[in-house]
Amino acid sequence: MTDLLDVKDLWVRFPTRKGQFDAVRGVSFRLGRERLGIVGESGSGKSMTGRAILRLIRAPGQVEAAHIKLDGEDLLQKSEVEMRAVRGQRISMVMQDPKFSLNPVMTVGDQLIEAYRLHAKGTRAEARAKAIEMLEAVSIRDAERVMRAYPHEMSGGMGQRIMIAMMLIPDPELLIADEPTSALDVSVQAQVLQILDRLVQDRGMGLIFISHDLNLVAQFCDRVLIMYAGRVVETCDAARLHEATHPYTRGLLNSLPRFDAPQGRLEVLKRDPAWAEAPSVGPE
Amino acid sequence: MSALSFKDLDVWFGEGRDRVDAVRGASFEVAPGESFGLVGESGSGKSTIMRALTGLAPHWSGRMAVNGRDVPPGKRRDRAFYKTVQMVFQDPYASLHPRQSVDQVLSETLYLHGFRDVEPRIERLLDDVGLGPTFRFRYPHQLSGGQRQRVAIARALAPEPAILLLDEPTSALDVSVQAEILNLLTDLRTEHDLTFLMVSHDLAVVAHMCERIAVMRAGEIVEVMGVDEMRAMRPGHPYTQSLLEASLGYHRG
Numbered sequence: 001m002t003d004l005l006d007v008k009d010l011w012v013r014f015p016t017r018k019g020q021f022d023a024v025r026g027v028s029f030r031l032g033r034e035r036l037g038i039v040g041e042s043g044s045g046k047s048m049t050g051r052a053i054l055r056l057i058r059a060p061g062q063v064e065a066a067h068i069k070l071d072g073e074d075l076l077q078k079s080e081v082e083m084r085a086v087r088g089q090r091i092s093m094v095m096q097d098p099k100f101s102l103n104p105v106m107t108v109g110d111q112l113i114e115a116y117r118l119h120a121k122g123t124r125a126e127a128r129a130k131a132i133e134m135l136e137a138v139s140i141r142d143a144e145r146v147m148r149a150y151p152h153e154m155s156g157g158m159g160q161r162i163m164i165a166m167m168l169i170p171d172p173e174l175l176i177a178d179e180p181t182s183a184l185d186v187s188v189q190a191q192v193l194q195i196l197d198r199l200v201q202d203r204g205m206g207l208i209f210i211s212h213d214l215n216l217v218a219q220f221c222d223r224v225l226i227m228y229a230g231r232v233v234e235t236c237d238a239a240r241l242h243e244a245t246h247p248y249t250r251g252l253l254n255s256l257p258r259f260d261a262p263q264g265r266l267e268v269l270k271r272d273p274a275w276a277e278a279p280s281v282g283p284e
Numbered sequence: 285m286s287a288l289s290f291k292d293l294d295v296w297f298g299e300g301r302d303r304v305d306a307v308r309g310a311s312f313e314v315a316p317g318e319s320f321g322l323v324g325e326s327g328s329g330k331s332t333i334m335r336a337l338t339g340l341a342p343h344w345s346g347r348m349a350v351n352g353r354d355v356p357p358g359k360r361r362d363r364a365f366y367k368t369v370q371m372v373f374q375d376p377y378a379s380l381h382p383r384q385s386v387d388q389v390l391s392e393t394l395y396l397h398g399f400r401d402v403e404p405r406i407e408r409l410l411d412d413v414g415l416g417p418t419f420r421f422r423y424p425h426q427l428s429g430g431q432r433q434r435v436a437i438a439r440a441l442a443p444e445p446a447i448l449l450l451d452e453p454t455s456a457l458d459v460s461v462q463a464e465i466l467n468l469l470t471d472l473r474t475e476h477d478l479t480f481l482m483v484s485h486d487l488a489v490v491a492h493m494c495e496r497i498a499v500m501r502a503g504e505i506v507e508v509m510g511v512d513e514m515r516a517m518r519p520g521h522p523y524t525q526s527l528l529e530a531s532l533g534y535h536r537g
Contacts, residue, residue, distance in 0.1 A: 041460065187527070257489055259515065260515060262492075262515070
């Protein structure tokens, strides 16, 4: 069986006044129809990895890789026009804050209908029916009312569900979710995660879940990549994240305050320059 | 005598049909030296209580007192108030002036509070928050998030307050930096005998920092509990139970 996504030796570079800056350095991983978590601190390159897969890094930034294969097709060989058929259609992306990813002057319904008609030829009525169906798929009860509403009338959790609904309209094979729940309250977060979870299971979709929250990733994903300074320092089963061995992962886990038992002082992460130098951990 | 005392506090924004009651009938006391936490979802009014106390939310009624002294109505506070109560905000990227160096930020604060021995005090403040003298002439863009939050804490400590209001002090920071800042706050509290009133959406952070916790929902305090009860998952109110369960993480249904 071929993997859904196969990334080999991915580099993202930005030229700066002080020379070249490598945001992602030689990352390789494979993804089946599963939930893959990418965790790391700010600046570790996790979001850049997600964007590079969709070739969304703007010039002067450069993406280089041996290959980024989606179902065996190399995305790097595609022209910009061909890439448009991939973005949204086959790989969708959900960003952190729905406030910035929805158009504030269009009703939710119009945005969903537009999203559908960009990818599929169909009448407006079909598009409308599909949009309502998708809103219902993300547990929005009064879809008719939401269709008529503007984004500012929606709460953060509703906004994020609408974003997910929009991403699902073309029925993508892979969803990249970049901190999809970080702007949400814990109670809403659980609902959004449940929706994502169901979609992976029911539709056989692949999911890349980018987050800074170790506990969340450990509970939600199947497999985890831990990134530091643009490299993958460790990869492990999500359920066994708490047995991780790399000192960076251990340091991150230990620096979290614990809910169940009091502690005197929190452990402070001591960074070892060697972590940034060691090559990325790959699938082979 | 309580360090902070709130009685039947109502805070609202807007008027007429646009009026939003952000806090409704909140009452609680914080003892001197205590660390008290406020938790709840966004929009539950936890930050608004702090903002009303410091005069940033001018429309309020009820009674607020600091060390037994009533806070005057409206948003005016005298210098003695700000010498006692200081606040650290959530986002150090927004709370520091981008064109003022660390030295300017601290010396202005010290000067306004009537200190004339500014030089040695700046050095001591930077030392207190774990930044060396090399940071003194840097601008915010030359500092990392954790270093900026340290500067914000130094500024809050400048008037030698007895009470520190902490509004999500670490939620804009990475977890490893969060650990450093929480340790720093714990140390400062011991060294300077500070009283903390802390807002956070992260229950593990609140449990680590506070002895008593008030749970808020839709502007009302639903319960005040001790940290041991919270850790043992023995809340008195069903809403707290659901909040605790949600914050413990995601479970596949």
